[in-house]
Amino acid sequence: MAGDKLQVTFEADGSLSAPLTLFYPYNRTLGTTVARFLSSLADKRIEGTKAQDGRVFVPPAEFDPSTGTPLTEWVQVGDEGTVVQWSWQPAPFEDNTLDQPFAWALILLDGADVPMLHAVQAKAAATMSIGMRVKAVWAEDRTPEISAIRCFEPVGG
């Protein structure tokens, strides 16, 4: 930014404005709970944590949402699940993982007790429905992040 000419806007009432672009580099540290979940995805496994009341959270909760107790019991869940709610994306943005129209969906994975948000690659909005079965499609080049699951697709095509 140093040396750039100031882009001043002169307002009718005598006030002045100029743009300020903020850019700043940060790090992110996940801790061991979320890190284990994402590392497992890179190995094509989906794992969640079991809360004190027995509910399985996927993605995992680091602390029990009711009591605050650290959750350390892990449960592997299925890579298939049921759509509990969805919304159609007719025109994907450039930074969406999928370049064809798709659905954002809350998916209750088999063995989990809370749904997880992910993308469902369906042929058309008309083929989407609450209660439909979907299956994870693994990315070929997997890093420990949520996009290790490329998307979900309807079971049986």
Added chain:
Amino acid sequence: MGANRCAVVGVGQTNHTSVRADVSIAGLVREAVDRALEAAGMTLADIDAIVIGKAPDMLEGVMMPELWLTDALAASGKPVFRVHTAGSVGGSTAIVAAQHVMSGVHKRVLTVAFEKQSDGNAMWALSVPTPFGVPVHAGAGGYFSPIIRSYMRRSGAPAHIGAMVAVKDRTNACKNPYAHLHEPDWTLEKALETPMLWDPVRFIETCPSSDGAAALVMVSEDVADTMNVPKAWVHSTAMRSEPTMFAGRNQVSPRAGELCAEDLYRKAGITNPLEEIDVCEVYVPFSWFEPMWLENLGFAPRDHGWRFVEDGVTEMTGKLPFNPSGGVLSTNPIGASGMIRFGEAAMQVMGLAGEHQIDGARKAMGHAYGGGSQFFAMWIVGADKN
């Protein structure tokens, strides 16, 4: 005053260090919280309200972290209150928590403050060049060094005073297992050979960059009286503010700090702070702020703060120990630093400071400042109820 009594019954802090890559922010916060609750013999379920503080969100780039920390603090269904007063926030957060109790609104309050400096870069996150002004690219050291130079000129302090404070604090820190820096071998000669960073501030005279959190459990008198744990009674609290810059501002001894200390002593019934206070945990991120705050807080006459340092008054064996924990100069998770001062003051009167305990400490001061020396937060805690 009409306020109800409040006691600190649990102090907890993390083992502070440069990078805590093993924990999320939530995990870091919980480490301090669990230790404070354990000391109090309580659990999260016992807590009525939570007060959380940290320095500007820009430091880690996480907006409103208090919202996603709700799970980790078991705060669902309870009031959560976020405090923000720049670097003094750890102190002002503790004060707001105490006020939750002193007002009679809550009986058992948990307060926690943190900073995960390794997730960002505190020095430059707050020095973003903005339109219409000239970027100074100075950082905190560059901001405070001219003020320190001004103090040296005004008071006639010799150049080695800053290094003396630094050697004292780094040596004290070796007695504190939670301190970030454990460097036992400093001498004044070696300290004076460290590189000059921002004239007159040398490398040893500046604080480290730390990841850490601190937490306190505070309860009302009726609850405290049923608890068989060491207690620190809150005798008084005070906060004051002033603008960063205005013509004629005394940056060496800000009026807000002087007024804050006066109010604090008056409310605690203290007429001679040097005689009546046994130990101080004072926010000294650059070593020269020790002699400056000695004067600002009314312990030393004007221009005599540096003489107290030279005479060893603030050593652990001196008349008024400053920062037996090693202070901010040895540990600086910014948002937590003020709460560490408040908690360490409490630990002294609770008799829980271990190797850095000042024998017989009955009355202690916790102090924090922030921004451009413009926010002040202080408390006096005692072993006795009054």
